[in-house]
Amino acid sequence: MQTVLTAKLKLNTTPEQFKALRTTQLAYRDSLNYVSQYAFEHGKMSNAVRLQDATYEEIRLRFHLPSQMACSVPRQVGASYKTLWTKVKNNAVHRKEGKTKKRYKGLDKAPKFISPTLTYQYKKDYTFKKEQQVSILTLEGRVIVPYTGYNKHVALIQRGAEIGASKLWYDKPKKQFYLLVSLAIETADPTPETHKQVVGVDVGMRYLAVTATMQGDCTFHSGKQIVPKANHSARLRKCLQKKGTRSATRRLVAISGRERRLKQNTNHVVSKRIVLQHPQSLIGLEHLTDIRERTKRRKGKNAKQRKANRTFSKWSFAELHSMIAYKALLHRSMAIKVDANYTSQACPKCGHTCKENRPNKGLLFVCQNCQYTLHADLVGARNIAMRTLLLRQDWRGTGLLSVRAFCVGR
Incomplete structure (x- = not known):
């Protein structure tokens, strides 16, 4: 059985690397809002494949995002619209059953993405190097940044834990970047005999x-x-x-x-x-x-x-x-x-x-x-x-x- 953990890694950036990461974050957020507006104007579309086919080239030209990021943006927007559609349908059922009188208004206008947090795909947008360094993709190319984190999480990364997607998160009050990495580790399969x-x-x-x-x-x-x-x-x-x-x-x-x-x-x-x-x-x-x-x-x-x-x-x-x-x-x-x-x-x-x-x-x-x-x-x-x-x-x-x-x- 696999257990998924999130490792929070502190990125020790130089001023040039900080500027490159921040510029990439803001461009990613702008592209999310562009695709969200497009989806809203075209029937509140939630199909990620159709969104990618319709907006991929415009994302590359207007926001200069790398190819993998340009693919991640429609997926994220499509997932957000699917969640909103689920809430709309559940609200309709609850109103019909008399559990509530309020109408859900989440899709009355295009959802706006405020957080600049962006998603990286492992081995495509970022990879780990030796001596606690990570290579991260930006609009200006890759940058190699040293990182620190919880000792057990760092040990799991170095010893071959299954690494998944990550998120680049910016702590605005501290002006500090963090990389939130998804780690999957193997645990023993449960049985009635082991759980007495x-x-x-x-x-x-x-x-x-x-x-x-x-x-x-x-x-x-x-x-x-x-x-x-x-x-x-x-x-x-x-x-x-x-x-x-x-x-x-x-x-x-x-x-x-x-x-x-x-x-x-x-x-x-x-x-x-x-x-x-x-x-x-x-x-x-x-x-x-x-x-x-x-x-x-x-x-x-x-x-x-x-x-x-x-x-x-x-x-x-x-x-x-x-x-x-x-x-x-x-x-x-x-x-x-x-x-x-x-x-x-x-x-x-x-x-x-x-x-x-x-x-x-x-x-x-x-x-x-x-x-x-x-x-x-x-x-x-x-x-x-x-x-x-x-x-x-x-x-x-x-x-x-x-x-x-x-x-x-x-």
Whole structure:
């Protein structure tokens, strides 16, 4: 089994190399916007092959991009339009089912690419050299740049890990270029015999993650120190957006970067703790796809209702899940998705499910049938662990790990 990692390499450029890379980035972004406008004017086209046939020569002549980059631009634009079309179709289904009244407006005008991040193809646009150097293609030809990075990632590159595409990312506040390289490494194939322990992970705002095993062990990862900082950033962002000046916009950019790094670092710490505490385990995660459409949200435009709705979308739980998944494979464990419905309302002892099991939607769980009492988030983690155990038993009996059989929609 292969696990994909992203190595972040710091490029130590000279002033001439810095200028060449920056010029290439801006030309790449301009070409993305040109192809995006062309696709919008021709029926909001998402077919990458047709886009490449129609715009390739113009990209080469107008923006002077090398051939491989000129091929990457239509692919990226086509992928963006496919994503937008998927959102439009899903929105139409949700409006028909009465889940929302808002119409998705992502394709009302041509999508504009703001980030200058560009994509490089390995062995075509960039290659690695000896002594920690990388050869990168620019509009003026190739430049050889020394790089530094995390020791383990550098060792994987030098020892023959499977290298994929990369992205040239520019950190504007620090005026620093980074190369984000995709690495695929081989990990052992999982079997029911190697994954004997079962762990359930419940995510939330009071506690970012709560883990439970079938042996009764549990761990709480609190968000008490992190969530107030995120709330402060939200209030500050609101004030700056109302002000609308150029200096306020600069502060918004700095705050968004700080908030993103805070959440990313917290997710890294929590995911690492969970994986290291449970080696060689089958880790069950909630299937949170379309959670916003499946949960009841308050309607209206007053402050209390907006604040309540924002609570549902405050933390990047998908990022936390993805970090747990790839780190689990590196430590001979595996993460799978299980049905997330009613995990906090179902009694893990007798199975009785109702909203009244959680009085006032608080942290106390009291079963109305058997009077079983426990922390509500721990109840969710135990229910997830039991559903994961069912998957493992089915895996052991049939030899196939099937999640769909246990993902029951509402």
